Amino acid sequence: MELKEEEESEPVSPTAQYLSSSTLSLCILAILEFEQVLDDSLLMQLVKDVFLSISPRFSSVMVRDENGAKQRKRVEVKLINHVKFPFCPSGLSPESYDKYLGDYISEIGMQQLPQSQPLWEIHLIRSPTSHAACTLIFKLHHSLGDGFSLMGALLSCLQRADDPSLPLTLPSVFLPSKAKDESNGSIFTRVLKIFSTVSDTVLDFCWNFVKSTTAEDDQTPIRSGDDRVEFRPVRVATMTFSLDHVKQIKTKVVATINDVVTGIIFLGTRLYMQELRHDSSNAKSTALILLNTRVFRSYESVKDMLKHDANAPWGNYFAFLHMSIPELTDDWSSNPLDFVVKARQIMNFKKNSLAVYLTGRVLEILKNFRVPESLSVTIISYMEKLRVSVVAEDGFIDSQKLKSCVEHAFEVMLNATVETKFLNSH
Template sequence: MYVCVSCYLIAAVFKKYIVGSVIFKLHHALGDGYSLMGALLSCLQRADDPSLPLTFPTLKPSKQESKSTKGICSSFSWLVSSAFYTVADFGWSMLKSSIINDEKTPIRSGNVGVEFQPISISTMAFSINQVSDIKSRLGVTINDVVTGIVFYGTRLYMEQMNSKSKTAESTALVLLNTRNIEGYQSINDMLNTKAKGPWGNKISFLHVPIPKLKQSRSSNPLEFIWEAHNIIKRKKQSLAVPLTGTLLEMEGKFRGQEAVAKHIYGTLSNSSAVISNLVGPLQQMALANHPVKGLYFTLAGGPESLVISIMSYMGVLRVTFKTEKDFIDEQKLKSCMQSAFQKILKAAKEISDKTR
């Protein structure tokens, strides 16, 4: 299997009215997205003051999550739920990686050799301020909002291409970094044997069902946000993600990397879409004194028809679509994503206005 991570930089020199693109294409065997992005960021500096370090958004837990005091009954209930969800999620992940395929839909061709077919790459951007506004009005997280928009936009596209597919069984494979660390480290820090975020492939994945476009959700798009919120909240009680990461590490140690590649290939083949995200810096960066206007990444070489990658940079949330060429209409997909965003933003404002 050939899977690589491609990072795209757009550098602009406004004084000379020159806009250029720098493309980095790196094989996944070198490291995962965290490692490769950390190495890339080590080559960049802040555009306003190179002597200052780049800073990144912090992931602060909510007040409810930060409370550590639990009663005996609630703790026992949480442990029972965690054990149940872990077994269910891990078992489902194993089945999805081996014998259970998603249906063929407008986002999954299911053709053999998709990884060798031509691809199309397109991007669109959302304002983080507007996404944060939705988050504040609904009392959810940024991840809930972004996931809900992506799921809703995907279902709108599926409905437009084939009305029956809006209720098809479709699964998104979410790629996750298993390091317990915020921000990025330099290459020297990652190569340190005691590093909290060591270099390498420290990844896992999570199967998330894409909510179906039922009549109630068509009339109230915010249900996709609530559904995403409930799914993410429930998945936090499960230990399936670290178990899957441990399984991949053990498989690589005892059966070799070819066995790991086969496992991941089967997992990607059986899913409808792949979703990945990285956090970018808050300040503008510069490459060789050239200001970087935009930054995004995608995954290429996998057997999936649709990859959605998300990255924040300078107050902009850029969503990148890697699609199977001549199978997925990327312009219509982007239009559906934009429509989903606008409908959710409008519905969130209407709810907030009614509660005043």
Template sequence: MEFEEVSEPVSPTSQYFNSSVLSLSILAVLEFEVPLDDSQTMSLIQNVFLPINPRFSSIMVTNDNGQKKWKRVEINLNDHVRVPSFPPGMSLEFYDKCLSDYLTNIAMDQFPQSRPLWEIHIIKHPTSNAAGNVIFKLHHALGDGYSLMGALLSCLQRADNPSLPLTFPSSQSSSKSRQNSVSIFRSVPRLLTAMFNTISDFGWSILKSSVVKDDRTPIRSGDDGVEFRPSNIATMTFSLDHIKQIKANHDVVIHPLFL
């Protein structure tokens, strides 16, 4: 199968995320309540996943003028799909550690620039939270977290009626009623406070990135070359009720990726 070269230029953000000094990827894990059957994996990727975004079938190339563009290429799905095997008959806690170690290992691996910047890893072994896991590793140059999560969710179907699109509970009606109950005299101070906080946070970010250094903490050691040391991925589960409680207690806005 041959593709025509895509004329879409690579955005400055995508170039920044995929450079010689920086390479950022997104790891998304789907947990399944039933054991995984990967017999239809290749057909689903070919017919459902790849058509979502042309960048899933493209590589980043540089033309004669030094401009980076996305170029459609032929894909060998076997280069992008991994099915690791762990020792059989072990405890759920053992497979929890295997999954954590596996996530850590693939997070440190760099994408080859000769093929599209994504991988799918199918974990058939059960863990404490799921009967199976599917890991999507997507390079940040393909898009931001919000658009990529939307692309992944568009691949899913509703269990009760697959013909209907996947939807989530909306808080639009409750937010509208709350908004109508707030008078303009209370809205204006909130707007001014939000503007002040935005400007303050932006200015503080500029200072911290150029002049002011972060304090040393158990998370930030401040040692030179720490970015080149081995990393370890740890997971923590929050229920939606806990997230809503945090939002209410601190009167903050929750990032859309959490919802």
């Protein structure tokens, strides 16, 4: 490793330090599927000319200064250590290649990235699966940035098909202003609002702190409780839902897309738990949700994200939210949409709390606490589709059975929007 001493070092944030500490090392696996096989030399050229220039973090390592504080330092990147072209067997069926790809993802997911070089890898799988002609896997350490940052990096690598000279345009999000409503309220209403926010913040922060330190969930079919579970093999399962159907549920319940997706995942998880062990449907289980804390209207270019006064800056700007998974009652099938309602109620409480903005301070306190998990779920929407990926502890969680349960939860909720009259006064 050759340090570039002439480059200015960059301090490492508390969140990035926690995500790369001895107790937790969190990576993001981004999987891109292509209709045509990528050329090896073209990929290397794109990584060299485009990827590395996106952010200085892709060519930096973490080092400690004379005071023991972690800093980012630029180094010379040797692409041969980062871009992998694994050998793939030939003559297999697309379904066999699907299994091969799943096994390969599980294998690289277990491996730790070397701390002596920038924390990223790219793997090109040149075997046709049932979904694509070839697959590109990005393994990026979470200390490089969060999903918003890395999605911006991906978009910076793309060009418009109609006119490559024009910048990409993305739809913006409407953010309603509360200033007018607040100005029209009475002094009593404003004081009540402040008191409610302070009260919710104290309760939320204390509960999050207790859940992060002393209070443990029950051992269930989704939580083994075994030591160092985060270093065990994983199995990936994916499913795709129509975004229009998700919006149909959203309209029926008068909720947000996030509320609906959370409710579907919660119900599917409880159904899986009940199927494997009936008494676990009411067990104490908590989901740890990552929430983007930026105030933004749309994705920005990486160039804008790296500015000191950026509206949506590069980095890890997210908070951890603890959400108790609602219990599964015997009459849940009479109104499965209750899971969305409960998710909406919890989300509204969290929105009224400022505890999410105290994450940095909490992480400094909790550096030596581990957060083991047997199951994680990632969600992304594009092209009017909602793609859900489940990463489960191999040998403990049946990822395909869990996938079936989540899909069943979605189906019964969608059917409930048509077959029942749902009251929004819940």
